[in-house]
Amino acid sequence: IASRAVGQSARSVRFVDVAKRFGSVAAVADVNLTIAPGQFVTLLGPSGCGKSTTLSMIAGLELPSQGHIYIGDRDVTTVPPADRDIAMVFQSYALYPHLTIFENIAFPLRAKRRRTTETEVTRKVTDAARMLGLDKLLARFPREISGGQRQRVALGRAMVRTPTIYLLDEPLSNLDQQLRVQMRSELKDLHQRLGATMLYVTHDQGEAMTLSDIIAVMSAGRIEQVGAPRELYDRPANLFVARFLGEPGMNILNGDIGDGRLRGQGVAIALPPTVKAGPGGLCAGIRPEDLVLCPIPEAELTGVVRTVEFLGSRCLMRADIGDTLVTAFLPAEVTTQPGETVGLKASYPGRTRWFDVASGLAV
């Protein structure tokens, strides 16, 4: 991040005690979040958690029921969308079918209030088109270009306005898998060249992980944790983030504390000296890729294999440990069969996370 230039026009975004209610539905509750100029920040969370509503409030398409939103130093809480200097790209990036690619990109500049000269329009459109690799397609119509190219046109239309903030709401979700991955790196590259503040909404974890400087994980209208992708993945602040991040998420093991161990059905995990159990009890979190097979006397987890899926580079095993279904990524060549009793342990015990059962918070 340090090596990237922050665009001159990049602005910060700040939410202070923001809430949005639709009748009795609390779509967003008490959000406090600061986004630094030039950062790429992703709002990530399950369907209905309030991501789009949060983005719409920055755009000015929804008014908060409570709190304030700042862009730079300016309180924009009640400023109309057109006066916020933002550009929004949605998943349904409707282009005008009867206009050429050039005119589609130029469209925002034609608005009367912008009073852009024709020379200026040509310069801005060709600059954006060159950056997006669309320069040879400007005379075509939307039906004559590919899905990925159309997506780039939608970005170009946002870029010519030189907004201080880009708001991107699942912009890649209409593309096939291969194109998504390609556009993902193009978007990252574009962000680095523009140095603009970008806010991105997705429920695709891979997208969030690869694109973002910062991810804000949301659930039920609240922000659960904010941080760099690796920080969130390695040190989830609570059980929700632990289970939500990762495909599949972190295994959570329950039991009682005794003799310096967490003990439950099929569970015997040594408690590190630094971890102290509160009255609510503890549970342990281990990522599927941190588990390895081991002889049963050494095992932290013992149970019966339910399924083994071959994934090419590795296998995904599911095993019943007591009444917890545990997932583990194992080497592709494992010969373990369903029905077999296996022992598992953490390959790096230091990576095992501990949570307070009552509060759900990491300890």
Ligand code: ATP
């Ligand atoms: P998705 O990933 O499915 O797009 P999201 O995280 O973007 O979901 P929002 O669209 O922000 O979620 O919606 C948050 C909550 O607010 C949901 O429960 C939704 O049903 C509700 N909601 C959103 N817009 C309205 C509205 N105009 N009227 C009533 N309820 C709404």
